[in-house]
Amino acid sequence: MTFRAPWFFVVGVLLAANATAPSVTALAQPDNYPSRPITVVVPFPAGGLTDVPARLAVAMLQDKLGQGVIIENRTGGSGVVGAAYAARAVPDGYTLFANSLADTQNLHYLPVNYSPLDDFAQIGWIVDGPPLVLIINGELPFKTLAELLADARANPGKFSFGTSGPASSPGLTLVQLNAMAKTQIQAVPYRGSGDAAAAVATGAIQGAFTFFSQAKPLSDTGKVRALAIASPKRMQAWAEVPTMTELGFAIDQRGFVGLAAPAKTPKPIVDLLSRNLNEVVQSAAFKSRMAALGMAPPPASENTPEKFDKFMREETARQGVFAEMSGLKLVTPK
Secondary structure, eight states: OOOOOOOOHHHHHHHHHHSOOOHHHHHTTTGOOOOSOOEEESSSSSTTTTHHHOOOOHHHHHHHHHOEEEEEEEGGGGHHHHHOOOOOOOSSSSSEEEEEEHHHHHHHHHHHSSSSTTTEEEEEEEEEEEEEEEEETTTOOOOOOHHHHHHHHHHOOOOEEEOOOOTTTHHHHHHHHHHHHHHHOOEEEOOHHHHHHHHHTSSSSSEEEEHHHHHHHHHHHHHHEEEEEESSOGGGGGSSSOOOTTTTTOOOOEEEEEEEEEEOOOOHHHHHHHHHHHHHHSHHHHHHHHHHOOOOOOOOOGGGHHHHHHHHEEEHHHHHHHHEEETTOOOOOO
């Protein structure tokens, strides 16, 4: 004889099971997290301007969390390979992503199969900066940006600036400057801004937009001269160099490095990581190391998941405007 339980008995058992079984959210509460090592995906090579701040923050973060935090460099595709991998990871807080300016730019030029905005839960900034610095060969006679631009206007095509390619921050910044100053400075692509800076030092090209850590040592030797910084505020580490804004050109091209998790990562985990990240990046030890690279974290009150998400969306839209100016063939972001 087959026993068939009445429907109300079955429903009662199921309801009781659901009431006692832990939900996904409950399993992911901060008191259970982290219970094993965390991986932070960095989509660029070790030693670069994304890797170095992330690596230092991770080393300090694991002491706060009481668990190992491991950097995994998944490179390729201008950062797309690592971002795509992190976006598809299980949203349990054990795979994180070090995002950067490239994530606000790539979707305008490349057919990426993820959204750097909607497929991630933003945690916060690791650092802001460094800004781009306009440098020229040290043997050129120009002492100010105005002198350089006056000669460039009088002699269209005379000057060549190194870039990291037309879709790079140095390339886009040169496009902006040419449009604003009504100049025709030629772009010469190099493998990276470090190579471009070295070419300026040797006189192979007249100038470049490059980063602080590449420009400052060459300036200290007199091989290059810094004329302006593409940031709204002067740098503490190079306070004598004026900003492009001061000189009449509202050009703001700064890098940044942030931390994000896959979308749908439980909010308690995101908030816990945000709090611990802020403690790390606001420490004197972290700030002093970053200052040497021309980078600094924003104030703790400004470094929240909500404000970082807002920044990412605004910066992505802003980079879209620059992409339109570039004259390159663009893709429609998803």
